[in-house]
Amino acid sequence: MPIVVTSLCFSYQRGTPFEKKVLHDINLTIEDGEFLSIIGPTQSGKTTLAQHFNALHIPQKGTVLIDGSDPSDKNTDITSLRYKIGYVFQNPDYQLFAPTVGEDIAFGLKNQRLARIEIQHRVREAMAMVGLDYNTFYNRDIFALSGGQRRRTAIAGVLACRPKVLVLDDITAGLDPRGRDEILSVVRSLHSEQNVTIVFISSSMDFAAKLSDRIVVMVQGRIIMDNTVRKVLGRSGELRSIGLELPEATAIVHLLRAKGYPLPSDILSLDEALEAIDTALQKAGATKLWN
Amino acid sequence: MELTRNITIGVYLPGVTCIHRLDPRTKIIAATLLIILLMLSQSYEAYAFFTLFTAAVILLARIPLSYALRGLKPMLPVLMLMWIFQLFLFQTTAADILFSWWIFTARTAGLHMGNLITLRVILLFMVTTTLTLTTSTVALMDGLNSLLKPLRLIGLPSHELVMTLMIALRFVLILAEELEKIIKAQMARGVAFDRGNFIQKTQKIFPVFLPLLINAFKRAEELIVAMEARSYTGGRGRTKMKTLHLGRVDLAALVILLFFTGLMLVVLLTTHPVI
Numbered sequence: 001m002p003i004v005v006t007s008l009c010f011s012y013q014r015g016t017p018f019e020k021k022v023l024h025d026i027n028l029t030i031e032d033g034e035f036l037s038i039i040g041p042t043q044s045g046k047t048t049l050a051q052h053f054n055a056l057h058i059p060q061k062g063t064v065l066i067d068g069s070d071p072s073d074k075n076t077d078i079t080s081l082r083y084k085i086g087y088v089f090q091n092p093d094y095q096l097f098a099p100t101v102g103e104d105i106a107f108g109l110k111n112q113r114l115a116r117i118e119i120q121h122r123v124r125e126a127m128a129m130v131g132l133d134y135n136t137f138y139n140r141d142i143f144a145l146s147g148g149q150r151r152r153t154a155i156a157g158v159l160a161c162r163p164k165v166l167v168l169d170d171i172t173a174g175l176d177p178r179g180r181d182e183i184l185s186v187v188r189s190l191h192s193e194q195n196v197t198i199v200f201i202s203s204s205m206d207f208a209a210k211l212s213d214r215i216v217v218m219v220q221g222r223i224i225m226d227n228t229v230r231k232v233l234g235r236s237g238e239l240r241s242i243g244l245e246l247p248e249a250t251a252i253v254h255l256l257r258a259k260g261y262p263l264p265s266d267i268l269s270l271d272e273a274l275e276a277i278d279t280a281l282q283k284a285g286a287t288k289l290w291n
Numbered sequence: 292m293e294l295t296r297n298i299t300i301g302v303y304l305p306g307v308t309c310i311h312r313l314d315p316r317t318k319i320i321a322a323t324l325l326i327i328l329l330m331l332s333q334s335y336e337a338y339a340f341f342t343l344f345t346a347a348v349i350l351l352a353r354i355p356l357s358y359a360l361r362g363l364k365p366m367l368p369v370l371m372l373m374w375i376f377q378l379f380l381f382q383t384t385a386a387d388i389l390f391s392w393w394i395f396t397a398r399t400a401g402l403h404m405g406n407l408i409t410l411r412v413i414l415l416f417m418v419t420t421t422l423t424l425t426t427s428t429v430a431l432m433d434g435l436n437s438l439l440k441p442l443r444l445i446g447l448p449s450h451e452l453v454m455t456l457m458i459a460l461r462f463v464l465i466l467a468e469e470l471e472k473i474i475k476a477q478m479a480r481g482v483a484f485d486r487g488n489f490i491q492k493t494q495k496i497f498p499v500f501l502p503l504l505i506n507a508f509k510r511a512e513e514l515i516v517a518m519e520a521r522s523y524t525g526g527r528g529r530t531k532m533k534t535l536h537l538g539r540v541d542l543a544a545l546v547i548l549l550f551f552t553g554l555m556l557v558v559l560l561t562t563h564p565v566i
Contacts, residue, residue: 013296016358017304056475079483087479093509094469095476097501107498108480157480 001067001084001164001197003030003053008062010048022048024221026062030165030199035191037200037208040218041243046201047090049218050167053199054085067164083112086163090170092154101127101145101153102138108161126160129194130186148179155186165197166190172207184211209233209247209268217244230266249273294471299362301463304424309540310352311425315434317541321548322422328555329414333564338410340558344551345417352425362420363413370409377405403565423460432457433535436526450526458514466507473502 010023022045030036030053038046051057052064055071055078066085069076089095098104105126109119127134130152137149145153151171158166168187172180184207190196191211202208208215208229215232217225219242225232232239236246236254246254253267253276262280267273305311310318325345332338349359363370381401389397423431432453439449477498478484484495 012293016296016361017355051475054479056478079481079486082479083481087476089472089476089479091472093506094472094502095480097498097505107477111481111483161481 002032002065003028003067003085003165004063004065005029005049005052006063006065008049008052008059008064010045010052010057010060012048014060022221026221026223028216028223028226030197033195033197034214035198035200035212037202037212037215038218039202039205039208039215039244041203043220044218045221046203046218047169050087050169050199050201053165053167054082054087056087083108083161084164086158086161086166088155088158088166088168088171090173092150095154095157096142096150099142100138101132101140101142104142104153105157105160108157112161122160122162123156126156129159129190130156131182132156146179148175148182151175151179151183152186155183159190163196165199167199167201169201170203172202172204180207187211203244205233205239205244206247209250217242229268233268234265236265253277294467294474295464297361297364298464298467299358299420299424301423301428301460303427304354304358305427306353306425308352308425309544310348310421312540313425313544314535314537314541315426315430316438316535317537317544318422318426319431319434319438321544322418324548324552325418326415328552328559329411329418331559332411332555333407333559334562335406335565336562337555337558338407338414340555341414345414345421349417349421352421354421354424359417359420359424363416366412366416370412373412374405374409377401377408381405407565428457428461431460433531433533437535448526450529454526462507462510465510466503469506470499470503473499473506476502 005026005028008023008026009021011019011021013019022043026049028049038050040046048057052059053066055064055066058071063070063072066081069081071078071081096104098107102123105123106119109122114122123138124134127137132149132152137153142150142153155168155171171183171187175183187198187200188211191198198212200208200212205215212229215225215227215229216223217232217239224242225235225238233246233250236250239246245251247268249270249272250267253263253273254265256277257263257265261277262283263276267276325341329341332341346356349356378397378401379395381398381404383398383400387399389399389402391397426434435453435456436450439447439453443449474484482495482498484492486492487495
């Protein structure tokens with residue numbers, strides 16, 4: 001299910017005095033089984049771009065090919081295309097409407113007119129994937145859920161459709177650290193166990209660096225970097241100048257590098273940072289700091 | 292998928308033209324007077340004259356005509372329906388039959404009535420849209436407040452009324468934006484809004500309407516907290532940072548308006564009503 005974007009442009013409020021160009025000549029290919037992060041400050045066009053991936057926006061200029069089919073083509077069955085590309089919105093409140101968790105998760109499946117038993121089975125499966133206990137939560141009132149549970153319900157509602165590609169639009173926003181970690185571990189296992197292609201949209205480099213293989217950095221509607229995580233993090237100066245926070249470990253190492261310590265620039269995790277600092281110290285003849 | 296593109300009501304288009312600089316009170320009075328004149332108009336000549344004046348104001352305010360007309364787009368089906376109803380259902384003693392088909396009979400009087408009412412709604416929309424496009428919500432509120440103040444003597448809570456009105460106006464766009472997000476979230480789960488029979492289509496309203504309603508209540512609650520956090524207690528004893536004052540532009544505008552009203556009255560009295 002590759003998604004190929006070629007010279008895509010998009011403006012909001014086209015033809016009005018408020019017209020605002022939000023995407024400029026975007027070229028991007030998302031391969032099967034990838035974990036891709038799209039990072040950028042607010043208003044950089046991340047969401048607009050991602051909404052082209054499942055035809056919520058139809059290209060104004062340029063093309064988007066979703067598994068070879070073109071949503072601008074009148075003959076394309078856009079609805080069945082959307083079943084294959086799941087999209088989880090930033091705010092679960094835009095999605096949840098049914099009285100209970102179970103019914104809301106089943107909504108997408110009912111739209112597909114699946115058999116009752118199949119629906120039941122898939123709801124159970126989706127709830128297990130996001131870590132919501134079936135017996136406890138199936139009949140739970142939507143309003144009796146915590147923020148993290150609401151978000152998990154929203155994700156389960158999308159997962160139940162068994163998408164091949166999952167677009168996650170800033171799903172960590174507004175969650176406490178624990179809720180965030182829970183969600184991220186769900187995402188990680190989806191990618192590694194179910195082999196779902198993940199498009200992870202965030203304004204924070206931290207989670208993207210921990211999870212993804214490849215990072216796309218967007219600024220003002222343009223892609224300015226598209227590379228592996230290490231290569232992107234190596235360009236820390238540029239990242240900081242556009243207002244993106246580096247992951248903590250990377251930031252520390254870069255501070256040390258600025259003071260003249262010979263450390264590598266592409267540090268991702270705290271463990272790697274410790275190791276690199278240790279090696280550098282040993283080379284300089286100092287005793288080992290950590291064992 | 293973009294809903295806000297066709298919404299012009301409640302939108303303010305910042306500018307520096309003389310229309311923008313007018314005191315909000317002048318603009319509200321002008322709009323009210325124009326609407327009254329519009330309601331009195333019964334002849335095509337009067338409508339033509341009125342359209343010219345409105346167009347001149349829109350041009351003067353530098354509102355792109357295509358944008359001003361865009362707001363009519365979502366109203367088109369309603370306007371068409373109205374025209375058709377008038378055409379076939381207008382009761383008259385005149386036997387002047389245009390054509391008849393099955394049980395429907397179209398009369399000339401009905402045709403004129405349809406034209407008249409459709410034109411009236413379009414012009415009414417243009418006048419109010421011009422007012423909101425050239426006046427910021429705050430200015431509009433100050434203006435209305437100041438104009439309605441005398442009514443407080445008869446016990447009308449003018450400030451509260453205006454505040455409610457302005458919040459409603461503001462929420463038009465906010466709710467439209469929210470509606471768009473909700474529709475997208477449900478489309479992503481495979482709702483095809485344009486498919487199915489009437490009952491199936493009606494059922495599709497729920498997954499959109501319910502979150503919208505819930506979110507509207509949430510927003511309203513947040514707004515209440517935000518207002519109370521800033522010690523909002525209503526209109527009593529409230530002072531303003533910017534006080535309104537009428538300038539020379541306003542005087543000129545009022546003179547022009549009176550002149551137009553005079554001319555309009557002459558047109559109204561000298562032309563024959565269409566029916």
